[in-house]
Amino acid sequence: DVKVTQSSRYLVKRTGEKVFLECVQDMDHENMFWYRQDPGLGLRLIYFSYDVKMKEKGDIPEGYSVSREKKERFSLILESASTNQTSMYLCASSLFSGAGNTIYFGEGSWLTVV
Amino acid sequence: EDQVTQSPEALRLQEGESSSLNCSYTVSGLRGLFWYRQDPGKGPEFLFTLYSAGEEKEKERLKATLTKKESFLHITAPKPEDSATYLCAVRSTDSWGKLQFGAGTQVVVTP
Numbered sequence: 001d002v003k004v005t006q007s008s009r010y011l012v013k014r015t016g017e018k019v020f021l022e023c024v025q026d027m028d029h030e031n032m033f034w035y036r037q038d039p040g041l042g043l044r045l046i047y048f049s050y051d052v053k054m055k056e057k058g059d060i061p062e063g064y065s066v067s068r069e070k071k072e073r074f075s076l077i078l079e080s081a082s083t084n085q086t087s088m089y090l091c092a093s094s095l096f097s098g099a100g101n102t103i104y105f106g107e108g109s110w111l112t113v114v
Numbered sequence: 115e116d117q118v119t120q121s122p123e124a125l126r127l128q129e130g131e132s133s134s135l136n137c138s139y140t141v142s143g144l145r146g147l148f149w150y151r152q153d154p155g156k157g158p159e160f161l162f163t164l165y166s167a168g169e170e171k172e173k174e175r176l177k178a179t180l181t182k183k184e185s186f187l188h189i190t191a192p193k194p195e196d197s198a199t200y201l202c203a204v205r206s207t208d209s210w211g212k213l214q215f216g217a218g219t220q221v222v223v224t225p
Contacts, residue, residue, distance in 0.1 A: 004157075035215075040217060042216055042217040042218060044215075048212060102148070103211075105150075106157050107156055108156065
């Protein structure tokens, strides 16, 4: 089974703090993604990566950055957390970019910024 | 721009009362339509992928169908354990490997 692990399930951070969300996948997948999920807005793509050290902006990259130093690990960074970044963050991975390729999700990280 | 609209937003069913969820989409070229199930506080769990109009897939009480403009997720004789939010997503020809998600349909099945 594919396993995508998000190290922190629940976090509370203060405004202005630097926040790291870590994600690891164990299936040697090429592609990794960070989404955020908010009520009524669905899942929105923040950043994705198709290879080590490669990254591409998604639909809502402002206020975020990412790091992928190893194939299995993809980190989301909030440089200076703000209250409007309170959300559920979902990491995902897929083997490749082909038509039928399935994206698998982690359990999510609930971030509250106060 | 790819668009995915799910309806209804919420659905309350009695156990055994069959119903259907709708996912309407607009894409430049469809490379796959995906259905996920999401339980409260958890990440989405993959259910099905459909590729072309006329295709159908089944899993237990769930059956997904696809036309050129929409997909339906039919829930037959649902049980309380089918309560979840069901998400629809599309991958288009110009979206690389990304998925565009709808807002989801929250389904509650009561005994």
